[in-house]
Amino acid sequence: MDGLIETITxxxxxxxxxxDPTLALVPPQFLEKAKQQQSQYPHxxxxxxxxxxxxxxxxxxxxxxxxxxxxxxxxxxIAMYEAFGEAGIQAYIDTCARAQDLGFYVLGDIKRGDxxxxxxxxxxxxxxVEGVTQSSSWHxxxxxxNPYLGSDGIDPFVTASIHHHKDIFVxxxxxxxxxxxxxxLTTADGRLVYECVADLVSVWGESSIGExxxxxxxxxxxxxxxxxxxxxxxxxxxxxxxxxxxxAQGGSAQDVAAMFDDQGSGALVNxxxxxxxxxxxxxxxxxxxxxDEVFALVERSSRDAALxxxxxxxxxxxxx
Amino acid sequence: MDGLIETITxxxxxxxxxxDPTLALVPPQFLEKAKQQQSQYPHxxxxxxxxxxxxxxxxxxxxxxxxxxxxxxxxxxIAMYEAFGEAGIQAYIDTCARAQDLGFYVLGDIKRGDxxxxxxxxxxxxxxVEGVTQSSSWHxxxxxxNPYLGSDGIDPFVTASIHHHKDIFVxxxxxxxxxxxxxxLTTADGRLVYECVADLVSVWGESSIGExxxxxxxxxxxxxxxxxxxxxxxxxxxxxxxxxxxxAQGGSAQDVAAMFDDQGSGALVNxxxxxxxxxxxxxxxxxxxxxDEVFALVERSSRDAALxxxxxxxxxxxxx
Numbered sequence: 050m051d052g053l054i055e056t057i058t059x060x061x062x063x064x065x066x067x068x069d070p071t072l073a074l075v076p077p078q079f080l081e082k083a084k085q086q087q088s089q090y091p092h093x094x095x096x097x098x099x100x101x102x103x104x105x106x107x108x109x110x111x112x113x114x115x116x117x118x119x120x121x122x123x124x125x126x127i128a129m130y131e132a133f134g135e136a137g138i139q140a141y142i143d144t145c146a147r148a149q150d151l152g153f154y155v156l157g158d159i160k161r162g163d164x165x166x167x168x169x170x171x172x173x174x175x176x177x178v179e180g181v182t183q184s185s186s187w188h189x190x191x192x193x194x195n196p197y198l199g200s201d202g203i204d205p206f207v208t209a210s211i212h213h214h215k216d217i218f219v220x221x222x223x224x225x226x227x228x229x230x231x232x233x234l235t236t237a238d239g240r241l242v243y244e245c246v247a248d249l250v251s252v253w254g255e256s257s258i259g260e261x262x263x264x265x266x267x268x269x270x271x272x273x274x275x276x277x278x279x280x281x282x283x284x285x286x287x288x289x290x291x292x293x294x295x296x297a298q299g300g301s302a303q304d305v306a307a308m309f310d311d312q313g314s315g316a317l318v319n320x321x322x323x324x325x326x327x328x329x330x331x332x333x334x335x336x337x338x339x340x341d342e343v344f345a346l347v348e349r350s351s352r353d354a355a356l357x358x359x360x361x362x363x364x365x366x367x368x369x
Numbered sequence: 370m371d372g373l374i375e376t377i378t379x380x381x382x383x384x385x386x387x388x389d390p391t392l393a394l395v396p397p398q399f400l401e402k403a404k405q406q407q408s409q410y411p412h413x414x415x416x417x418x419x420x421x422x423x424x425x426x427x428x429x430x431x432x433x434x435x436x437x438x439x440x441x442x443x444x445x446x447i448a449m450y451e452a453f454g455e456a457g458i459q460a461y462i463d464t465c466a467r468a469q470d471l472g473f474y475v476l477g478d479i480k481r482g483d484x485x486x487x488x489x490x491x492x493x494x495x496x497x498v499e500g501v502t503q504s505s506s507w508h509x510x511x512x513x514x515n516p517y518l519g520s521d522g523i524d525p526f527v528t529a530s531i532h533h534h535k536d537i538f539v540x541x542x543x544x545x546x547x548x549x550x551x552x553x554l555t556t557a558d559g560r561l562v563y564e565c566v567a568d569l570v571s572v573w574g575e576s577s578i579g580e581x582x583x584x585x586x587x588x589x590x591x592x593x594x595x596x597x598x599x600x601x602x603x604x605x606x607x608x609x610x611x612x613x614x615x616x617a618q619g620g621s622a623q624d625v626a627a628m629f630d631d632q633g634s635g636a637l638v639n640x641x642x643x644x645x646x647x648x649x650x651x652x653x654x655x656x657x658x659x660x661d662e663v664f665a666l667v668e669r670s671s672r673d674a675a676l677x678x679x680x681x682x683x684x685x686x687x688x689x
Contacts, residue, residue, distance in 0.1 A: 069487070098498055128483055132493035134507065135459040142454060162515060163448055163480055164545035167389070173452035178418055187454065195482060197517045197540060199547035220517060225484035227519030234565055235557040242562060245554055293484075 067321025102140035115351035145188035162195030191216035224271025224294025272300020278308035296323035302365035327354035387641025422460035435671035465508035482515030511536035544591025544614025592620020598628035616643035622685035647674035
């Protein structure tokens, strides 16, 4: 986790922008541009999946140009790309590669998890594929994983993260409304299920605690559960948090500030729609704008929203 | 689940073959063949990922030709393909499409799960992509999903399964050694965590119970927990089971027979390595065989192993 922490410190900004495009979040001009680019290759069949995902790649480029130098990390949500099959996966990988080129820490939100032998195959997200050229690897610096299968489903990810200097974030307490159905079940010894998972996460991280006291095995803890988040911060002193659910989902800067450690470190706060969808509320937007105009507007509005989030987090951390 | 049940009944065989290739499970002649096929396209860069995954597609073809007309379903494990990036995803989709052409029920073992809005994107595995040609959809008849996020992470899959006449299988009690760490935690009301999940699965299935009494929301219950499996069979009378862990992982035909209903229905038993790796133990195999010879051997040995499994399950069900 040391690399991430250093990037956060350098920018004094513990936030990550979710690159989760949908057709509703991408201005129509990007789709038009993708169509023009495809028509330059008359021998290729016009394919809706390729078109949409190419528009996503262009859109991510605008967002990333806007937030580069301000935000340390991006978190592409693979589901949004995977929905378009192999073309989507290519767009996901292209996005990750471009993000690394622009200097971002790339957190692949893939939530994978399976039995040991299968989890080893998924761990290729971190280790790359043996014998494969660099261009075919995933370009992720970290991924999210699901703990429901227990240690043997997580070990291959832990091993790969250590060998390849990468990180993982295990789902502990997710931000969605029905997350409590399983995660908040009370167990016989008084712990809640997510607390049992938290204790497992601490154990999984024991062998990879870095220079700043945090292991390579982080935890996903939703901003929508501020009390639980505070308690988990104390319970897991060596576990870095990825905090989704800020902004659109309801978590405030004050809510998340309590999930940081005493030095104001130990957590990374995600916002997706709040940043990448900010162009939609911008007074300057109108549908007759050219591609270049909208590209610049997405860039500018993403930057402004990212700065606002950064400043909100900074002041909430100071006011604790 | 009606379509699956009818195919099982027609073949009198409640088994599914896992298409989980690895380099160790695929004879080297398949990789050679893939190389020859690639060299016919001199303008394409020779890519290790494409080579390996093309070998997987050829290997799956041999296995499927062997088991067609005997086994009702195949279960490709997406992790094995995803490990090779976008080329792997293409090979996974090609495998699913070919399997449907050959008449198999295709159960995509993808274990996806996320918060509601993201789960909706993953549900494109079942619904396909709007505006996309048939060739770009996933060709899955069912998928496996992870319940850790609760109802709002499952609802989009349930909705898609109903609208598109497909099925889902929710992880309840997995077959791996450390599955108990979370799944077997005792909760305050005396139920184990996996029993709580089982009860949620029953609720999620209530609106889609079909002609044969089973809903579109199935459960994954490992063969390695025969007692739990028997109890779950009683607890979830309308839930069809996918039973992994037979054979290589240790579950016997007797173990799984107890997880069927009184009519000998209600479950589908998976074997992967036991079928697709059977050529490795075959006396006739030797490394100097030609591609065509090995292809025929994989076909024959897969068929023999599938027949043996079918007969083992049939007699265990009769002897109950």
